[in-house]
Amino acid sequence: MSNTSSNSSVLTTVTVATYSGTSVNEIPLIGRFWMYLVSNCASFICSVFVLYYLLFDKNLRRGLHNHALIVGLIINLFALVLDIPLVLYRLYYGIVLIQVPFICQLWKYIDAVSYTVLPKLVAWASFERHILIFNERRFLRSKNRILFHYIPIVEEHNLRADLGLHSYRLGMNQFSDLTNEEFVKLLNEFQNKDDQKDTQPFIGNSNIKLPDTVDWRDKGAVVPVKNQGQCGSSWAFSAVGAIEGAYEIKTGKLVSLSEQQLVDCSTKQGNAGCNGGYMTQSFQYIKEAGGIQSEDTYPYTAHDDTCTFNSSNVIVKVCGFVELQSGNETALQQAVALIGPIATAVDASHTSFQMYQSGVYDEPQCQPKFPDHGIFIVGYGNESGKDYWLLKNSWDTQWGEKGYIKVVRNKNNQCGVATMASYPILC
Structure with a gap:
């Protein structure tokens, strides 16, 4: 004891x-x-x-x-x-x-x-x-970038999204092995527009009641998502997307048209192929050239080539174009609802845009005055109480919501969605 x-x-x-x-x-x-x-x-x-x-x-x-x-x-x-x-x-x-x-x-x-x-x-x-x-040189290899840089960004952001602090989520995609600087330089080439001869102002009607939701995909006016590759030709995809939609609305025929024709042939109008361009300059070129071919007869190569335009293969002719008042989201909503898909550009320079996966993209750092990436609007709506623009991108279906992104709407023209909006007038 x-x-x-x-x-x-x-x-x-x-x-x-x-x-x-x-x-x-x-x-x-x-x-x-x-x-x-x-x-x-x-x-x-x-x-x-x-x-x-x-x-x-x-x-x-x-x-x-x-x-x-x-x-x-x-x-x-x-x-x-x-x-x-x-x-x-x-x-x-x-x-x-x-x-x-x-x-x-x-x-x-x-x-x-x-x-x-x-x-x-x-x-x-x-x-x-x-x-x-x-x-550090040893961190410049793509696998280490993914491990040490983007995974922490994605995980931290999505954790905050789960807590309700963000309205969108990030994810790994084909751009995860690029620094943000490389990403912007590679894909977001954009040129300032020249003065255009055949532009017309958009005249809206505030008395028209617009639908709460519009999605031109449901009406068959949007071709499948394309891929611009490693070429700064987003402006061409934006312009062509608007023309494809306008042609389907007018004729009932959905035809994939040629971005490569614009890349190769529109330098006289101020575009620079894979080094950038502008949508209204593309409309101006198509008007002066006498039309645009289909993608089948003038396929996309993702690099600058010699112009081989053949007028006998023209599918669509453009007689002019309309530019919307810069920054006016109300006028833009009317145009999307009443006209069809609209060509525009956004500030896509942020890592959050690069790694976007789903939800309503709301980036406070996104600048409305300096869009750097051509894209086009195929609709609008509301998700979880947040108004959005539905945009179709040209980065294949691995990016975003199968190639699309929802950008917050009616929030001071965030990312410049309404800064450079325009659409073609078909002959």
């Missing part, structure tokens, strides 16, 4: 013993001392570095998701300041605590990791990649 009480007393009493030696396979205490000192000093410096950028960069400080990081890192710093001297003292003087069960040691380790390692890992996933990754 006395022995049991004595043993119990020993186990419950917080005592220390002086460590006088080491086993064969054990790291000497002096070694543990320096390992702990070096690693935790590095941890402390890293925490200070990350916290500095979070607090003194207003863009990072403004982000709601960074507020939790700031709190976590401050707690981490306090924990390190209190813990480091205590552990170093114990290691330096060879003081060891009594033996405890393995599960207690594991729990203590998890508890320590939760406030030291995790804040830095989350901080890395959140923004350190922007400071370090693309400055």
Whole structure:
């Protein structure tokens, strides 16, 4: 009975013993001392570095998701300041605590990791990649970009979407191995338009009641999603899409027309093939050339070629075009509902646009005054209380909602959907 009480007393009493030696396979205490000192000093410096950028960069400080990081890192710093001297003292003087069960040691380790390692890992996933990754040659390989850059962006964004903080989701796609700069340079070439001779103003009618939802796909006026490839010809796909829709509405025949003809042949009107162009310049070219061929007779190659236009293969003729008042989303809604698919352009320069997957795209950084990517509108509607424009892109079906994107509507012309809207007048 006395022995049991004595043993119990020993186990419950917080005592220390002086460590006088080491086993064969054990790291000497002096070694543990320096390992702990070096690693935790590095941890402390890293925490200070990350916290500095979070607090003194207003863009990072403004982000709601960074507020939790700031709190976590401050707690981490306090924990390190209190813990480091205590552990170093114990290691330096060879003081060891009594033996405890393995599960207690594991729990203590998890508890320590939760406030030291995790804040830095989350901080890395959140923004350190922007400071370090693309400055290191070893991270320039596509697989490492996906792993270290886009996956954290996508996961963080979608987590916030699950919490109701975003109305759209991101996903991995064919552009995940490109930096945003490479993506913009490759696909978003756009030229400023020249003054056009055959433009007409759009005259809307505010007395007409418009439908709540329009989708020209349901009416058979939209061909399947195309792919511009590695050629900055989005302007050609935008113009051709509007012509295809207008031709189907007029004749009941849906024909895929030739973007390549515009890429090769419309330089006189100011377009520059795979280096950019503009939709109304394309309409002007088709009017002056006498029409546009089908894709079957003039197929797309995704690079600049010699013009081989054959007037005997013309399918559609254009007699002019209409430009809508810049920035007027009300007039644009009328045009989409009453006229058909409308050619336009948007600011597609953001990583969120590059990695868009589904939902109503609402990007506060999206500029209405500087569209850089041709696209065309095939409808509009409302999703979960949010008005949107339904846009057809030319990046194949792997991107977005099978090649389409919903961009927020009636929100200060976000992304410039209504900045450069136009449509052709067929002969």
